[in-house]
Amino acid sequence: MDVTYDALDAKILRNLQQDAQQTVDHLGQKIGLSRNAVWRRVKRLEDSGIIRARVAVLDAEALGLGLSVFISIKTAQHDAKWAAAFLKTVRALPEIQGAYRTSGEQDYLLQARVRDVKAYDHLYQRLIAQVDLQDVSASFVMEELKETTVLPV
Known part of the structure; x- marks a missing residue:
């Protein structure tokens, strides 16, 4: 657009x-x-469509969602049926805030917010139960240096 x-x-x-x-x-x-x-x-x-929505930006820490996680995913499958199942799964998991198909060694990058490592493991188990993945690795955010929803207009 x-x-x-x-x-x-x-x-x-x-x-x-x-x-x-x-x-x-x-x-x-x-x-x-x-x-x-x-x-x-x-x-x-x-x-x-430039303004998509007007929303409240919530404080994740105050809501008990103190762990931000980036999840790198590699898949051996690239067909339309697998992609549709992956998309449906990702959209159904409320902890996942962002999902991106990327270039490079990894195929997808997910951004999630969870309470702690145990809650991440629960998310991970639900994810792998729904869709076949070749490799999943997680990076836990140690410190948020910048996080914004503001676009540079």
Whole structure:
């Protein structure tokens, strides 16, 4: 999808990424547009798919999900049936926050949030029970240096 946006739209997007709850009045004051102009622009950005959703960003630690894990997966199978089963499995596991097909030695990279190593093992057991994998390795995050949902617009 190749949707265009201008400098004012970019200002709106930067502001909404910091606080999606702010009113259109407040947003208009910050960027120098009327309430109606801001509302129309936000609506157009939503309709075009640039704004996919407005969500609350939760604190994983406060929710008892203190372990972030990157899971590297290698598979011997690359057919459509296997890929569909893998996708269905990954989407059904709520601990998995991101799933990516990658280039290089590994075929897929998963990002998960769990309570601890025991909870990761439970996730791992459920994953391998659902889909045939050649190799699975996990890297546990020792320190989060940067984590953001903000895109550079």
